[in-house]
Amino acid sequence: MEIAEELAKQQKAISVAEFFEKNRQILGFDSAPRAIITCVKEAVDNSLDACEEAGILPDVFVQIKRIGDYYKIIVEDNGPGIVAEEIPRVFAKMLYGSRFHTLRQSRGQQGIGISAAVLYAQLTSGKPARVTSKIGPDRPAINYELIINTAKNEPEILHEGESDWERPRGTRIELELEGTYVRSRRQSVFGYLKNVAVVNPHARITLVEPDGNIELFERATETAPRKAYAIQPHPAGTELGELIRLLRYTERKRLGVFLRETFSSIGPITTQEICKLANLGAERAPQSLTHEEAKRLLSTFKQIKVKSPPVDCLSPIGEGLIKTGLEKEFKLDFVATAIRPVSVFAGNPFLVEVGLGYGGELDKEGRADILRFANRVPLIYQQGACAITHAAENVPWKNYSCAQPPGNGLPTGPVVLMVHIASTNIPFTSESKDAIADLPEIITETELALKEVGRKLRRYLSRQSVLSERREKEEIIKKLLPRIADKLSEILGEDKPDITLVVAKIMGNLFVKRLYDQKDGFVSVKINLENHGEIIRSFKLHEVLSQEPYSVSLETKSMPIGDNYDCFWKISLKPGEGQQISYDVPSGTKFSETVIEGLESEVVTGARVI
Amino acid sequence: MEIAEELAKQQKAISVAEFFEKNRQILGFDSAPRAIITCVKEAVDNSLDACEEAGILPDVFVQIKRIGDYYKIIVEDNGPGIVAEEIPRVFAKMLYGSRFHTLRQSRGQQGIGISAAVLYAQLTSGKPARVTSKIGPDRPAINYELIINTAKNEPEILHEGESDWERPRGTRIELELEGTYVRSRRQSVFGYLKNVAVVNPHARITLVEPDGNIELFERATETAPRKAYAIQPHPAGTELGELIRLLRYTERKRLGVFLRETFSSIGPITTQEICKLANLGAERAPQSLTHEEAKRLLSTFKQIKVKSPPVDCLSPIGEGLIKTGLEKEFKLDFVATAIRPVSVFAGNPFLVEVGLGYGGELDKEGRADILRFANRVPLIYQQGACAITHAAENVPWKNYSCAQPPGNGLPTGPVVLMVHIASTNIPFTSESKDAIADLPEIITETELALKEVGRKLRRYLSRQSVLSERREKEEIIKKLLPRIADKLSEILGEDKPDITLVVAKIMGNLFVKRLYDQKDGFVSVKINLENHGEIIRSFKLHEVLSQEPYSVSLETKSMPIGDNYDCFWKISLKPGEGQQISYDVPSGTKFSETVIEGLESEVVTGARVI
Numbered sequence A, B: 001m002e003i004a005e006e007l008a009k010q011q012k013a014i015s016v017a018e019f020f021e022k023n024r025q026i027l028g029f030d031s032a033p034r035a036i037i038t039c040v041k042e043a044v045d046n047s048l049d050a051c052e053e054a055g056i057l058p059d060v061f062v063q064i065k066r067i068g069d070y071y072k073i074i075v076e077d078n079g080p081g082i083v084a085e086e087i088p089r090v091f092a093k094m095l096y097g098s099r100f101h102t103l104r105q106s107r108g109q110q111g112i113g114i115s116a117a118v119l120y121a122q123l124t125s126g127k128p129a130r131v132t133s134k135i136g137p138d139r140p141a142i143n144y145e146l147i148i149n150t151a152k153n154e155p156e157i158l159h160e161g162e163s164d165w166e167r168p169r170g171t172r173i174e175l176e177l178e179g180t181y182v183r184s185r186r187q188s189v190f191g192y193l194k195n196v197a198v199v200n201p202h203a204r205i206t207l208v209e210p211d212g213n214i215e216l217f218e219r220a221t222e223t224a225p226r227k228a229y230a231i232q233p234h235p236a237g238t239e240l241g242e243l244i245r246l247l248r249y250t251e252r253k254r255l256g257v258f259l260r261e262t263f264s265s266i267g268p269i270t271t272q273e274i275c276k277l278a279n280l281g282a283e284r285a286p287q288s289l290t291h292e293e294a295k296r297l298l299s300t301f302k303q304i305k306v307k308s309p310p311v312d313c314l315s316p317i318g319e320g321l322i323k324t325g326l327e328k329e330f331k332l333d334f335v336a337t338a339i340r341p342v343s344v345f346a347g348n349p350f351l352v353e354v355g356l357g358y359g360g361e362l363d364k365e366g367r368a369d370i371l372r373f374a375n376r377v378p379l380i381y382q383q384g385a386c387a388i389t390h391a392a393e394n395v396p397w398k399n400y401s402c403a404q405p406p407g408n409g410l411p412t413g414p415v416v417l418m419v420h421i422a423s424t425n426i427p428f429t430s431e432s433k434d435a436i437a438d439l440p441e442i443i444t445e446t447e448l449a450l451k452e453v454g455r456k457l458r459r460y461l462s463r464q465s466v467l468s469e470r471r472e473k474e475e476i477i478k479k480l481l482p483r484i485a486d487k488l489s490e491i492l493g494e495d496k497p498d499i500t501l502v503v504a505k506i507m508g509n510l511f512v513k514r515l516y517d518q519k520d521g522f523v524s525v526k527i528n529l530e531n532h533g534e535i536i537r538s539f540k541l542h543e544v545l546s547q548e549p550y551s552v553s554l555e556t557k558s559m560p561i562g563d564n565y566d567c568f569w570k571i572s573l574k575p576g577e578g579q580q581i582s583y584d585v586p587s588g589t590k591f592s593e594t595v596i597e598g599l600e601s602e603v604v605t606g607a608r609v610i
Helices: A003-008 A016-022 A032-054 A084-092 A113-125 A189-199 A240-249 A255-262 A268-278 A291-303 A319-329 A387-394 A440-492 A500-507 B003-008 B016-022 B032-054 B084-092 B113-125 B189-199 B240-249 B255-262 B268-277 B291-303 B319-329 B387-394 B440-492 B500-507
Strands: A059-067 A070-077 A129-134 A141-149 A154-163 A170-177 A204-208 A214-217 A334-339 A343-345 A348-358 A369-374 A377-379 A415-423 A510-518 A522-531 A537-545 A557-561 A564-573 A578-586 A595-597 B059-067 B070-077 B129-134 B141-149 B154-163 B170-177 B204-208 B214-217 B334-339 B343-345 B348-358 B369-374 B377-379 B415-423 B510-518 B522-531 B537-545 B557-561 B564-573 B578-586 B595-597
Touching (some): A016 A113, A032 A059, A032 A113, A032 A170, A032 A189, A059 A189, A084 A129, A084 A154, A113 A129, A113 A170, A113 B240, A189 A204, A189 A214, A255 A268, A268 A291, A319 A334, A319 A348, A319 A369, A343 A440, A348 A440, A387 A415, A387 A440, A415 A440, A440 A500, A500 A510, A510 A537, A522 A564, A564 A578, B032 B059, B032 B113, B032 B170, B084 B129, B113 B129, B113 B141, B113 B170, B189 B204, B189 B214, B189 B369, B189 B377, B240 B255, B240 B291, B255 B268, B319 B348, B343 B440, B387 B415, B387 B440, B415 B440, B440 B500, B500 B510, B510 B537, B522 B564, B564 B578
Parallel strands (some): B059 B204, B369 B415
Antiparallel strands (some): A059 A070, A141 A154, A204 A214, A334 A348, A343 A348, A348 A415, A510 A522, A522 A578, A537 A564, A557 A564, B070 B170, B129 B141, B141 B154, B334 B348, B348 B415, B537 B595, B557 B564
16 A cells, blocks of 8 residues: 555534634634633624614623633623524534625624633533524523534533514623733733723723622713725736636626626726627627636736725724823823725725824823724734734834934834724634734735824924923013013112013013903993914913803804803914904903913913813 | 624534635745745655655755746655555645654644645645655555645645656655745755754755755764654653543443553553552543543542653663754854753653853854754744744853853854754744743753753853963963073073973973983883872873884784774873883884873973873
8 A cells, every 4th residue: 555545534514613613713812711702702793883874873792701621701782682593503503604705894894702711611611602692682591502513613502492582673692711911001801801891981891800799880971983894806906817717706797787786896898898808799798708707807807907996894083082091090191093095905994093192191102002993993902913013113203303222113202003904805814813914915905004193293292392491581581571670670779670471572472461440330441462472373362251251352152161151262363463453341350361272372471271 | 694603604523625725824824035945845844754664864955946926946855755546635735744643753743834834835826745655665656646635735736647767766846836945044945954964864865956056964863863752641750631531432341451552651560550549440441531530530649659661662862962063053262061861741741961162263243153953953943932032042152262242142252052952842932943932841851851951061260261271371381481491590500300290290290201212113102190289090091003013011002094093092190100011013103293182281380182
């Protein structure tokens, strides 16, 4: 017998569940603390996806309990529920799901995550997963106890039943497993859920920790994020092999119809154009195209201008939320954000959003912190393996007034970065979804976004250094001038002059002075404004008064605040220009200090700046 | 209709080939340069594994050709071949192979790699893989053209035939694909194969590059590495869920037999002990055990001392090869190596071998370089994601006389590290097999091995600084003494003394002096040796002579080298001890300088040191 015949006896198919049983580290089960986090993450991601698809504001309950040598994890949601016949495969078959075959931004894409958690639980505790689900108020809750038959990658149902449940709809999963519960700022269930809450402010998440401590991440908005719609693949990202497969297995009878129905952004006119350019009849059977013809067809995709893929398959976080997210976690002096337009890698639309926070209580010496997100999911492991990190290391931070170690690398200093990649298909480096692969398109877009916030930071820092010089100058002037004024009035025997105007003139500031004239039963108020600077100054001037003013000189708006009135004027003054505001108020009216909004405090003399 | 019922329509099974079609970056196909490297890697790994299993010294031929827009990759070996009926599934079905279900060190473990290359080729060029294989001299070569039906993850045979082939046995695969061919030191086909050759010196590898350049990595030894034998799982690494599954599906009828046959390191006595301690009859049917009983059985595995797993499932590189490997790639002043004993993670035996190179032409300022290997395969991507890197970053290099950035990190300075992990199951972070997951056991063992070479480096460096002080001292003495000697001989009117002995005495060196006495037709040679140091000095003394010596005073060995004879003596001298060697040679014999081997040049006076 030949050696090869001996060796052939060992050849065998491997079930995907067996594969992951042996390689569970690929799924994010490489350590005891991480096992618990991964289980919670997979269940919560599923809950949020299901709620979003059904248009429900999510309310997710997470509990972790110590049970003997093991931990029990419970995750319950108010989502649409899962129909009884699908439950076993959704939870106990790997590579089964609803989101894989669809081009749309979603957290889960692979159809692996929750089954991986079930597998890990059964391997370590020997206990089945307990699933309860209810799809409508008039339906019973369905209960299952499930394990995965790893040799076959098929669910085994250990128990099946019905019960009452007070919820109208929802899903609950209970898993018992080996692990270690850790409480820390980032790599923990708490840290994970906190960051989930930041980028999913429409969700309410409750966490009950093993010691009984309850953390409630309350909903911050009643508005669900923009819904992501499913799209067809874009012709620009199609590869020859894929096109050949699509041609071969399509049910369409004619090439023209095939093109329109299979791809996004191809309408009847583009179809005609493509067929003509490729010299292929629109009536041809797609299955009849040769390798050469398919190649020709593909090259026309690249020649003609097909419009960009529709962007409604993506649901970005938005600049506002990124800013809020950063400010929620850190005390900062400055925040900049940037959103890149939608771009495409291998046919998948994606976009990059970034935020940069600076100063405040951030560590002045250490390496910059990065918060990474993909499709609204925080990435908390494998920072060093991620395209986001690599892009941030490529940026020449020294050009943006940041220190950077020799070669390249993350900037050092009081900087925190937040980067979100949204795509119909996040190219993770592994099934554990920790890190994004180094695709050139993603690295480039992320670099561009980071450079944009870098430029904003540089402007801020250079402005800061100008302002701090101004502050020093003004302090010196304010000390010196009164002494000179005192001396002068002494020598000349005159009254001491008001020096604030002089200071404003020297500093090139906006000068503000309020004058009162007590009349019979009322007070006439005048506010003089003079712009001594060399640029146009636009701002709002607020007066907070205990009574409503009348005979107001310029157009104003006034809003009651508590017992007071906030009156404000929008004003724009050219260099050297002055303006007077006047109004009357009844005698006895109380005044707060005049307030200027929209300018730096360093350039205003005679008023409070907010 | 409830929302869940709408959503249920989209639920669908995903074939593993579809999954990887969409997530090819997980398989190492994330960029055009890498695609070619990954294809070569998968094919070469398979060739080496097959040759090793069949006990054949591998001869692997790799050619890369430019064909229009695509590259053609050919990999051919002299391995055992593959039987005709297995070829389609081996090359065109993912999760199919002979090594997954076996506990033994091998390069391929997953049954994914080569099918992934076939998939990538068909996706990008639309062309099938061409496979030729022959299993014996009297058998025909079998030819296949194969693609993967991704929807089903099954091979589709486009062509099947027989042909002649001059090889007695072997396998050849041809793939056509999109990519970029890069030539560089590390991340390239050349760099990969060079490192493969370093740790597989029993293989001959030929590379023909697209420009026609031929690189031959010649075999450096005719000895195959130690063969790795398959073992059974070790009880210590077994988890409850796994034990329950094994009990449930075993064909054994009795618990005692089940234990002995299923696990390694469990003999009849241990079986009795386990059954007694767990209070379970050895005659019980394994299938009949309850969850509680299985738990009890498992806890006895941890209570009793089961002997360590057999180590013949592993095939380390060895300290010699690690040293050679480092010296082949770098000019170094110093190399240290360390091998850890076999350890276990989750039932998988593994061991760590490391090498550290220092000085020479390494960059004195940059970060240390790391060469990573897993089961004799070089890891060239994702360094930042790898447990090896993380372990190296954890080592407090400052304790070992190396610079290290604040916090922790790789040392900076002229340091190169080489780390090899051998295991029956390398826990990679993903199917692309770039990086090893952060398992605590692997990190700990790697750290221990690195600390060991770190200690050796520290000793070397501190010795170096002592030696450099000695050198300076000796240079001063050598300059001063002749002047003093000159002056003395002038004053005393005597001959100038030989000062080398004086230098040796002051420096505490080994003093070597060869004296000749020309006799009638022969020369009598005497070599005086004196150890003036404070420690025992053991060394070899070599004389290279053009004729064979006779009347040799001490036991010697002499070997002809070309036309000369290398005679050497093994000598050990206590502090203050002296020794004389004498021999005779015919007149006209040519002498080379006396050579000392095994001591630093700084402690020897009067001879050359190698």
